[in-house]
Amino acid sequence: MDYEHRPVLLAPTVDALLLPAYGRRKESRTEQGGRERTSGIFVDGTFGRGGHARALLSRLAPDARLVVFDKDPQAIAAARELAAADARVTVVHGGFSGMRGALAEIGATGVDGVMLDLGVSSPQIDDGGRGFSFMRDGPLDMRMDTTRGLTAAQWLAEASVDEMREVIAGYGEERFAFQIAKAIAARRATRPLATTLELAELVASVVRTREKGQHPATRTFQALRIHINQELEELAGALEAALSLLNTGGRLAVISFHSLEDRMVKQCIAAAARPAAAMARLPLRESELPQPVLEPLARVLPSPEECATNVRARSAVLRVAERTAAPLPPEGAAAFVSLPAFMRRPARSSSNRRRAAWDD
Numbered sequence: 001m002d003y004e005h006r007p008v009l010l011a012p013t014v015d016a017l018l019l020p021a022y023g024r025r026k027e028s029r030t031e032q033g034g035r036e037r038t039s040g041i042f043v044d045g046t047f048g049r050g051g052h053a054r055a056l057l058s059r060l061a062p063d064a065r066l067v068v069f070d071k072d073p074q075a076i077a078a079a080r081e082l083a084a085a086d087a088r089v090t091v092v093h094g095g096f097s098g099m100r101g102a103l104a105e106i107g108a109t110g111v112d113g114v115m116l117d118l119g120v121s122s123p124q125i126d127d128g129g130r131g132f133s134f135m136r137d138g139p140l141d142m143r144m145d146t147t148r149g150l151t152a153a154q155w156l157a158e159a160s161v162d163e164m165r166e167v168i169a170g171y172g173e174e175r176f177a178f179q180i181a182k183a184i185a186a187r188r189a190t191r192p193l194a195t196t197l198e199l200a201e202l203v204a205s206v207v208r209t210r211e212k213g214q215h216p217a218t219r220t221f222q223a224l225r226i227h228i229n230q231e232l233e234e235l236a237g238a239l240e241a242a243l244s245l246l247n248t249g250g251r252l253a254v255i256s257f258h259s260l261e262d263r264m265v266k267q268c269i270a271a272a273a274r275p276a277a278a279m280a281r282l283p284l285r286e287s288e289l290p291q292p293v294l295e296p297l298a299r300v301l302p303s304p305e306e307c308a309t310n311v312r313a314r315s316a317v318l319r320v321a322e323r324t325a326a327p328l329p330p331e332g333a334a335a336f337v338s339l340p341a342f343m344r345r346p347a348r349s350s351s352n353r354r355r356a357a358w359d360d
């Protein structure tokens with residue numbers, strides 16, 4: 001069975017990549033020229049079922065190129081079908097943090113637009129067999145890329161109480177993380193946790209305060225999914241790659257669905273827009289200060305109409321920025337990208353070592 005995905009913030013995302021005046025105040029529009037961009041090389045880091053990709057392609061000329069990524073084999077099958085019918089499309093099965101290497105392989109050193117529509121697609125959530133949903137029974141998998149890596153069940157069978165607490169508290173911002181971690185450890189001592197509903201029920205039994213309209217396992221499932229798929233490490237890698245790949249005038253458009261990822265995107269754009277701020281105390285002349293590498297253009301929320309017809313849109317935020325002509329600092333685009341503080345501590349290294357062993 002194939003499941004449908006309704007793209008979120010579709011028109012603003014494509015407009016953001018193609019319209020020179022997008023997000024600019026009226027006074028500065030004329031200098032930019034008004035013609036829609038139709039050529040160049042574009043990246044869709046999150047193909048899904050191709051809603052954004054198809055809308056972008058419908059506005060691009062025959063000589064443009066679109067390189068699409070996805071970790072998910074089902075999304076990649078859909079992307080390959082599209083590529084078979086449209087020679088402008090190149091498909092890469094893998095994480096979008098590997099964008100630079102994948103583009104180098106096809107001889108592209110610069111790109112004109114990068115879009116990321118983060119998180120999981122409706123087909124991934126709706127198919128109980130993928131293990132992402134606490135509402136549908138299925139194996140506790142949660143991998144976007146089902147061809148590699150540790151499943152959530154495998155990780156929960158091995159992680160220490162401390163590791164589980166840190167993941168659930170950090171990525172889920174869950175107050176009852178310690179109680180949940182202890183309950184998982186107690187349960188697996190007698191029987192392994194194998195299914196989504198087993199985990200959802202266990203979590204519900206220890207989360208004591210219910211947030212209005214939210215299942216008690218929402219935060220735990222979000223946390224495990226982010227951890228299993230290394231979502232924030234991937235995002236950091238993609239932001240860094242996008243900043244170094246974008247040509248002058250090229251656009252970055254990122255749709256986030258929760259505060260951790262949106263904060264990373266916001267902080268990256270702010271840091272790249274004001275690189276001199278970090279050097280304010282150094283005795284540098286004006287001319288020696290680093291120049292902005294990104295110009296922030298817009299923060300867009302879905303309309304009430306879109307939220308009413310597509311529940312996934314309710315938590316979405318689109319941020320748009322344009323690459324300036326300024327060079328990157330000597331340390332590269334990494335200077336502008338940071339992970340949340342709890343991820344920079346060394347405590348999680350043993351689970352990361354275990355993951356590396358599974359991936360080898």
Ligand SMILES: C[S@@+](CC[C@H](N)C(=O)[O-])C[C@H]1O[C@@H](n2cnc3c(N)ncnc32)[C@H](O)[C@@H]1O
Binds near residue numbers: 071
């Ligand atoms: C919200 S959906 C994108 C939907 C798509 N824009 C559409 O209109 O059909 C997110 C997709 O990105 C993929 N994805 C998430 N993180 C990824 C990553 N780090 N690298 C590659 N693909 C990723 C997921 O597997 C999923 O298919």
